[in-house]
Amino acid sequence: MKKDTGKNKEITDKWRLQTKLVRGGTYRSEIGETSESMFMTSGYAYDCAEDAAARFEGEQDGYTYSRLRNPTCAMFEDKMALIEGAEAARSTATGMAAMTQAMLSIVKAGDHVVSSKTLFGSCRVFIENILANFGVSCTLVDGDDNEAWKNAFKPNTTAVFLESPANPTLDVVDIEFVCNVAHENGALVVVDNVFATPLLQKPIQMGADIVIYSSTKHIDGQGRCLGGCILTSEEILEENILPLIRHTGPNLSPFNAWVMLKGMETMDLRIDRMCENASKVAHGLRDLGCFETVNYPGFADFKQRDLVEKQMSAGGTVVTVFMPEGREQAFKFLNALEVTDISNNIGDAKSLMTHPASTTHKSVEEEARLGMGITEGMLRLSVGLEHPDDLLEDFAKAAHAAGLKV
Numbered sequence: 001m002k003k004d005t006g007k008n009k010e011i012t013d014k015w016r017l018q019t020k021l022v023r024g025g026t027y028r029s030e031i032g033e034t035s036e037s038m039f040m041t042s043g044y045a046y047d048c049a050e051d052a053a054a055r056f057e058g059e060q061d062g063y064t065y066s067r068l069r070n071p072t073c074a075m076f077e078d079k080m081a082l083i084e085g086a087e088a089a090r091s092t093a094t095g096m097a098a099m100t101q102a103m104l105s106i107v108k109a110g111d112h113v114v115s116s117k118t119l120f121g122s123c124r125v126f127i128e129n130i131l132a133n134f135g136v137s138c139t140l141v142d143g144d145d146n147e148a149w150k151n152a153f154k155p156n157t158t159a160v161f162l163e164s165p166a167n168p169t170l171d172v173v174d175i176e177f178v179c180n181v182a183h184e185n186g187a188l189v190v191v192d193n194v195f196a197t198p199l200l201q202k203p204i205q206m207g208a209d210i211v212i213y214s215s216t217k218h219i220d221g222q223g224r225c226l227g228g229c230i231l232t233s234e235e236i237l238e239e240n241i242l243p244l245i246r247h248t249g250p251n252l253s254p255f256n257a258w259v260m261l262k263g264m265e266t267m268d269l270r271i272d273r274m275c276e277n278a279s280k281v282a283h284g285l286r287d288l289g290c291f292e293t294v295n296y297p298g299f300a301d302f303k304q305r306d307l308v309e310k311q312m313s314a315g316g317t318v319v320t321v322f323m324p325e326g327r328e329q330a331f332k333f334l335n336a337l338e339v340t341d342i343s344n345n346i347g348d349a350k351s352l353m354t355h356p357a358s359t360t361h362k363s364v365e366e367e368a369r370l371g372m373g374i375t376e377g378m379l380r381l382s383v384g385l386e387h388p389d390d391l392l393e394d395f396a397k398a399a400h401a402a403g404l405k406v
């Protein structure tokens with residue numbers, strides 16, 4: 001018997017977070033490799049026709065086809081489930097694949113969805129416009145308004161979707177409250193936990209039925225690969241997710257799964273440092289005193305501070321900055337940056353800044369965009385691993401170039 005504890009749940013469940021991140025879910029082949037193998041294979045060969053039949057029948061363990069299961073993707077899924085404290089996980093090609101598959105697996109024509117209003121652009125378009133094409137209606141609520149959540153349910157509401165903190169406004173939703181209301185109304189809750197990461201917030205412990213990630217962000221953490229993951233119970237995976245996913249094929253490439261596995265080994269270190277940097281940079285930006293507003297969930301006077309303290313273990317890695325004079329000034333500021341890149345990704349080791357109204361949220365109509373609080377002067381900053389003073393010096397120069405008094 002090989003010593004291979006990464007897949008033994010009795011052992012791995014007892015490990016602390018860092019050990020889980022480095023060793024959880026790994027499978028070692030007879031070669032004895034220390035770094036996980038990349039199984040770049042679409043199919044699997046059987047010793048005899050009876051074995052093939054038995055595997056398709058589910059009577060024999062093993063792989064049949066990589067759209068259904070792949071060993072490298074399975075290692076990533078097992079590690080994610082362990083970190084999240086979920087019974088089951090399924091990887092997808094992107095975060096949007098995870099989001100859309102999760103939603104499509106729990107709604108059908110005639111159903112109604114309740115969602116927070118402030119969402120990542122594609123999530124909002126999917127909830128509001130694409131689901132409508134399939135006969136699923138929605139009610140959008142202000143995420144911080146518990147009364148509005150309560151009043152939004154209808155007899156045909158089957159699903160709730162929310163992001164907290166939301167992209168890009170950083171609005172926070174009381175996840176436990178919304179889960180309780182949803183369950184009283186017989187609806188399942190899907191939480192997009194991308195901004196908080198699996199390390200800072202645990203939606204399943206607060207009652208969420210499904211958690212989704214874009215692993216493109218902090219999980220890869222180095223801006224290399226797209227990926228996604230759905231985390232849920234064994235029951236929902238078997239009854240809802242797999243019947244859709246197996247026949248629609250939004251799979252993560254084993255190569256990308258391998259990159260994500262490597263990313264997870266350093267995730268705790270990266271998130272810790274990025275949160276520390278984000279806090280320093282947010283305070284430093286505010287101290288410059290030249291912006292209309294600087295917003296960061298880690299601020300002591302953040303408008304939903306109590307809720308942040310209740311459900312997050314740190315303020316996260318994203319900061320928003322509002323330019324007093326709108327788009328032109330925001331563009332001037334971006335164009336003057338020498339360290340931080342103009343880029344619309346988040347969770348990268350490199351600090352990245354974007355103008356949501358013209359990029360990530362461009363596909364959302366102007367009125368809806370303004371309704372979410374995405375103004376023409378808003379900039380979203382994803383803080384990376386550079387020295388925070390280099391970032392702050394760069395921002396002060398850019399502010400000057402944008403005509404602000406520093």
Ligand SMILES: *Cc1c(COP(=O)(O)O)cnc(C)c1O
Nearest residue numbers: 094095096120167194214216227
């Ligand atoms: C990036 C992002 C997504 C989509 O992820 P992709 O990997 O780009 O498909 C979904 N939700 C949030 C909050 C995001 O930031």
